Amino acid sequence: MGETERTVPGRSLFFPGPVRWAVEPLDDSLEPGTVLTALPVSDAVRARGARLSRHRDRVAFAQARRLALALAHDELQHGRGPSWAGTLALVQSCPDCGGGDHGAPALVAPSPGADARRRIPLHVSWAHSTGHVAAAVSVLPCGVDVETAGGPTPEFVLTTEEIARWDARGRPAALFRWWFTVKEAAVKCGLLDIDAFGEVSAEELGRCPEVVLYSSEVPGTGPGNGASASVMVRNA
Template identity: 35%
Template sequence: MSSRPSDGPARLGDMTSDAIATVATSADVLRHPEAGEHLLTPLEKERAARFRYESGRADFVAAHVLVRLCAAALLGVPATGLTLAQRCPDCGEADHGKPYLPDHPGIEVSLSHTKGVVAAAAGHRPIGVDVELTDRGGTLLDVAPRVLAEAELRQVREHADPARAFLRLWVRKEALIKIGRTTLDGLAAVDLSALPLDLPGDRPLLSPFEGLQLLDWVDEAHGSAVAAVSELAPRAVELSAL
């Protein structure tokens, strides 16, 4: 990732956080020494095979590999020993919904993928992560009146770059959905207008929000905006640290 905390990217030996998040291109993840479809469960392989285009399949596989790498880093175990499962809280199906580690209930995980870029997070408390391409900001801006609180909408409209400002709010709110703090239908009721919309230079921004710690940053190298949220302050780490 190009954006990093002021003290540099975290390495495994100097992590002070019990929650980590990372973003990388799908191609870079799939080149990781531990990466490979051998990590996936039969259901994950079946789901990957359903993608019509190879690019979509690669993004799916990379996200499911990256979240294992994050969890393995916290646990101090090889990624090959981790089984990832999903369960929808509404319908109970196992081919979508919140991801979790059946054999490690003490570790919470989250993943996200967009075109060519994936993000993942792991922690000892519930955690959510979202990534979006920055060039999507203008398209997503059309839904702003439906998903933003009135104060947020004013902030976005008055911002020098409304599309970029909205995208930052969007990934923050998507991360809050992942952690179970809100739903798609309830996004407008979540008011993040008290949080800064502009980042401190090229460093990630950590903001408190209603008992949570929300970390977000822009990865200019990969053209993406990322947000991670947990009760414990997430730490942005480099793929090379995993």
């Protein structure tokens, strides 16, 4: 389980090793349009956030990007990675259609006197569930996931052996969502194919020599709505 190095009100911060990551409860009082306007993201990303129909989805969209940028600023100023004191921007690009409002996130710095943008060598990942947002930054490829409740059917997520172990323990919701976050994090850092959830156990993924895995149970804001969160960093 991850260590909590310090706690900011309303936010759990975890950075025990090569990744800086955090989980926040979803803040329903947040005004997503105002948050996105204040963030260094592209107009295309702002427009996509505004198009989401549900208020909670717009909040999660804005809050996850705000958290990722806050962690990136922390990492660049206080971390062990590259030092960067200037402005930075969060961009996205889709490898399939070339769209600039979705797809893999990256941090860039505007080059002085040129339109060309310079890539900052930090990897960024974020996730949201019904009640939480999570984000991670690392000099290594990283993937973060947070799950509150629900999700796909266990048969899609778990191996046959995991289902048997889960059954034997009375099907605890927290165990299922923890295993699910491990597998989602593995997909996001490029270790696992999204169709292969049922083929590799979370335990095997965590033991893989090329990754470091941290997981944490996050207290909920009310009874029964705690979350599980995992981040995986890949050293390859």
